[in-house]
Amino acid sequence: MDAPAADRASRDASIALGLTLPTDTVLYLLLPLHAATFGVTFAEAGLLLAANRLVRILGYGWIARFYEQHGPRAACSLAVLGAAASSLGYALLPGLWWLLAARLVWGLSFAALNIATQALATAEAGGAARRSGRSRAIIATGPMIGLVAGALIAEARGPHFVFLLLGGIALLALPFALRLPGGHGERVRGAPRFGLPARIDVWSFVQGMALDGVFVLGLSVLAASALGGQGQGAALAAGLALALRYASEIALGPAGGALAHRFGAMRMLVLLSTTSALALAAIGLGGPGLWIGALSVVLLRGLLQPLPAPAVAALNPGADRVPALARLATWRDLGAGAGPLAAGLLLPVLPPTLVYGLTGLALLWAGLALPGPRLRPERPAPRAP
Template sequence: MDAQAADRASRDASIALGLTLPTDTVLYLLLPLHAATFGVSFAEAGLLLAANRLVRIFGYGWIARLYEQRGPRAACTLAVLGTALSSVGYALLPGLVWLLVARLVWGLSFAALNIATQALATAEAAGAARRSGRSRAIIAAGPMVGLIAGAVIAEVWGPHLVFLLLGGIALLALPFALRLPGGHGEAVRGAPRFGLPARIDVWSFVQGLALDGVFVLGLSVLAAQALGGAGQGAALAAGLALALRYASEIALGPAGGALAERFGAARMLVLLSAASALALALIGFGGLGLWVGALTVVLLRGLLQPLPAPVVAAMNPGAERVPALARLATWRDLGAGAGPLAAGLLLPILPPALVYGLTGLALLGAALALPGFRLMPGTPAPRAP
């Protein structure tokens, strides 16, 4: 695949994921606030929010083989249809069992779309960081708009209508999925998904736990508490706070890719992770620290998001690249699945300063352990042991 074909395929895959991802991100906003409306308890809502990531831990290998055997077109087309069905399930099938089935379908659907976006963005080494940055910006547009609109629609007409609409929007991704390359995908068989993790896998786990788990759940809860607790104000506050995270990816994702091209993706990954760790710790102090720390984290996250895929691609050239990307996503899902559970258990019983301080310390340690910090700009990172 030449650079022009990689650009086109990466763009189409990113649009498909951007149109389907709101079915998940909006659920993170509305399910905890409307748990009774969906026929579940608050504790069951936490389980449902983690379920899609947990199924990907075990399903990524199967989805990666599907991607290899059928190619990105077939894998992403099935994923788009699965996304639409899961969103309709959220709207029409209340109760833990049916919602759990819908979450599992979405988890596998996202796995296919996620593998495609990362594999196609790095299919050609030249410009991989640039494509990755553009990809993150395209993908983030869907959740950003969906979170704000979903909060407003849910308060006026209820949360079920939101997911019926999102199911229809997901189907708009079909033409883009059908334009992806057909035939066989890249070989994905290689090193096992588990076993002793590489340092980049450890970082991915901690990053998922901290920035996709503890930060997201805690930010929603703390923002809602600070602006009036339950009700419309809480939903809009939480929606705006989460939407800002995706707005930063749109605005700063391309800049993060450009910085990686200029200074080296591995070096920028370490520096931005360390800065994010310090901002996380600041959130725990509340007051002005909450808002300054939250704003800093979302801005840094926008710069950080494009970097893992090109770093892993440099560490794992050739046929090992796609399996390594799948492992990276698996470890991130492990962390992001554990993060909301940990935050839900710890925030009610421990001071936020301690929870966020320990989370930031873990991210800082994982970042400083990564290889590549001392590399000169443009020097490829060595393979992580």
């Protein structure tokens, strides 16, 4: 695949994921606030949100093999249909077991779309970091708009109507999925998803736990409390807080990819992880440090998001690349699932200074333990004489 074809395929896959991802992110916003409306208890709502990550952890290897055998067009087309079906399930089928089935369908759908966006962004080494940055910005647009609009529509028409709309929007991704390359995908060699993780897998786990787990839970609670507490505006407050994460990816994702292109993905990964760790620790100080640290984490996360895929691709060339990307996503899901559980257990009994300080320390350790910055910046091929 040449660079223009890789650009086009990466863009189409990213648009498909951007249009379908709100069916998941908006559920994280509305299900805890409207658990009774969906026919579940608050504890069952937590189980449903965790089930999405569980099936992704268990299913990434199977989805990667399906991607190899049938190619990105078939994998992503089925995933789009699965995303739309899951959203309709949230809207029309209340109760734990129906919603659990919808969550499992979405989990497998996301796995296919996630592998495709990362694999296609790195299919051609030249410009991989820049493609990854553009991809993250495109993908983040859907959740950013969906969270704010979903919160507003839910207050006016109820949460079920929101998911009817999101199911229809997800189907708009089908033409983009059908434009992806057909035939077989890239060869995927069998590789253990667990066992002894590589250092970048450990970093992915800690990053998921810290920035997608502990930080997100704390940020949502703080924003909801500051902008409306438990009143009618709580959904909008939490939606704005979560949307800010995706806004930073849109604004800074391309810049992060450009920095990786210029200085090397691993160099930037180590630098931004270290800086994010310091910002996390500042959150626990409270007062001005809380807001300065939170804003810094949001901005740094936007720069950080495009970097893991090109870094892993450079560490695992050839046929090892796609299974390495799937393994990285698996470890991130494990961390992102453990983070909210850890925060929920520790924040009520420990001071925020200690919780966020230890979280920042873990991220600092994981960043400094990454392989040395031996991934060189991408350089254009020499011109023919």
